[in-house]
Amino acid sequence: xxxxxxxxxxxxxxxxxxxxxxxxxxxxxxxxxxxxxxxxxxxxxxxxxxxxxxxxxxxxxxxxxxxxxxxxxxxxxxxxxxxxxxxxxxxxxxxxxxxxxxxxxxxxxxxxxxxxxxxxxxxxxxxxxxxxxxxxxxxxxxxxxxxxxxxxxxxxxxxxxxxxxxxxxxxxxxxxxxxxxxxxxxxxxxxxxxxxxxxxxxxxxxxxxxxxxxxxxxxxxxxxxxxxxxxxxxxxxxxxxxxxxxxxxxxxxxxxxxxxxxxxxxxxxxxxxxxxxxxx
Numbered sequence: 666x667x668x669x670x671x672x673x674x675x676x677x678x679x680x681x682x683x684x685x686x687x688x689x690x691x692x693x694x695x696x697x698x699x700x701x702x703x704x705x706x707x708x709x710x711x712x713x714x715x716x717x718x719x720x721x722x723x724x725x726x727x728x729x730x731x732x733x734x735x736x737x738x739x740x741x742x743x744x745x746x747x748x749x750x751x752x753x754x755x756x757x758x759x760x761x762x763x764x765x766x767x768x769x770x771x772x773x774x775x776x777x778x779x780x781x782x783x784x785x786x787x788x789x790x791x792x793x794x795x796x797x798x799x800x801x802x803x804x805x806x807x808x809x810x811x812x813x814x815x816x817x818x819x820x821x822x823x824x825x826x827x828x829x830x831x832x833x834x835x836x837x838x839x840x841x842x843x844x845x846x847x848x849x850x851x852x853x854x855x856x857x858x859x860x861x862x863x864x865x866x867x868x869x870x871x872x873x874x875x876x877x878x879x880x881x882x883x884x885x886x887x888x889x890x891x892x893x894x895x896x897x898x899x900x901x902x903x904x905x906x907x908x909x910x911x912x913x914x915x916x917x918x919x920x921x922x923x924x925x926x927x928x929x930x931x932x933x934x935x936x937x938x939x940x941x942x943x944x945x
Contacts, residue, residue, distance in 0.1 A: 669808045674707040674835065674871075675700050675911035678890040678903040680879035683717030684727060690715065690735055693750065697742045699909055707747045707805050709875045711890075712779075712816050712841040713763060714751040719882050724793045728755035731766060731776050740768035747774075747805045749813055749837050749875075754778065756795070763794045765813050765839060767803050777801040779815040780824055786847040788817075800828045808916055809834045816840040819860055829868045832929055834919060836864065838874040843884035854887055866897030868929065869922035871914045878907055895922035 677696045682688045693710065700708045712718075715735075716727045729735070731754060739750060747769040754764035754776055763779040778797025782790040802812040812833035818824050819838055828836070838861065842853045857874070865872045871894055878888030890903040892912040900912035923929060 670916045672707065672805065672809050672835070672914045672916070673703070673705050673911060674873050674892060674914055675703070675705045675709070675909055676873050676875035676890040676892060676901075676903070677708060677710045677714075677909050678875060678878050678888050679711065679714065679907050680877050680881070680886065681711070681714055681717040683719060683881050684723055685717075686715055686727065686735065689717075690739070693739055694742055696909055697739065697746075697748065700911070701744065701746060703909075703911055705746055705911055706809070707749075707811060707835065707837075707873070708743070709749040709837045709839055709873045710751055711875045711877045712751045712839040713753070714839070714877075716751070716753055717881055718841045719884070720753070720793065724753055724761055728753040728761045730755050731773055736766050736768065736773055737771075739766075740773060741771050743768055745770060745806075747803065747811065749811075749839060751815075751839055753794075760795050761793060762797055763790060763815060764797075765815060767801070767813065769803070769805075774803050775801045777813045777815070779818060781817040781821045783817040783820075786851075788846060790817075800824075800831070802828075802831050802833050805835070811835040811837050813837040813839065816842065819864070825864055826932075829864075829870065829929065830932060830934065833870065834916065835914065836868075836870050836872045838872055840874060840876045842876050842887065842889075843881075844887050846884065854889060857889065861891065861893055862897040865893040865895060867926070869895040869919055869926060871895055871900075871919065878903070878905065895919045
């Protein structure tokens with residue numbers, strides 16, 4: 666049994682094979698076994714880690730419902746470790762979500778559906794997916810909870826703020842970020858680093874970011890997966906290859922950071938809500 670003050674977390678920087686769920690499942694199982702050997706409490710895979718990204722109309726063939734036996738198999742492999750895995754959820758015929766399965770204790774705990782579907786630059790998710798409308802938060806174990814936001818969700822600061830108001834101890838950030846996909850002048854590599862550090866520091870909340878590494882079609886996914894502490898400090902960062910990174914989080918360190926910069930305490934939600942109503 667771990668000491669309650671510490672949580673051992675990891676990010677799986679892997680590449681997904683586009684459209685080959687079986688191959689991707691094997692890769693997931695390998696990493697899950699590695700993570701259990703390392704005694705991890707929480708393991709985050711990249712966005713759409715079971716399918717790959719550029720699916721187009723193949724999304725119909727690659728989607729499955731949350732009770733799919735393949736997710737159950739991953740849940741069983743994970744045991745008491747909480748697992749965050751990317752898949753395409755089929756909710757009803759033709760209704761597909763870019764989603765995360767949160768798996769633990771041998772079962773599906775929650776599905777998080779991506780809220781902000783990017784349709785700029787080379788991104789066309791609005792053509793394929795229905796957007797989600799709920800924030801999700803799960804207990805990892807006593808004294809620790811995690812919320813997940815997917816990729817572009819983190820580029821809508823209002824969504825991040827709303828998710829943080831519930832005071833999760835950890836923010837999971839599965840992404841699929843390719844070099845140059847937004848525009849020639851927008852550096853995903855630099856701007857993601859700023860984005861994640863800003864949120865970790867502002868909310869006193871560790872962030873586990875898992876990105877892919879490697880090619881898909883004409884795109885190169887640049888990796889850069891990282892685990893940040895509650896002051897925005899880097900606790901672990903992946904090299905330019907497929908790998909599992911992990912770090913130890915401290916509840917005391919989170920408490921200190923939030924006490925010194927009381928963003929949650931001073932959020933003044935009634936005022937913010939009143940101000941926002943003017944922009945309907």
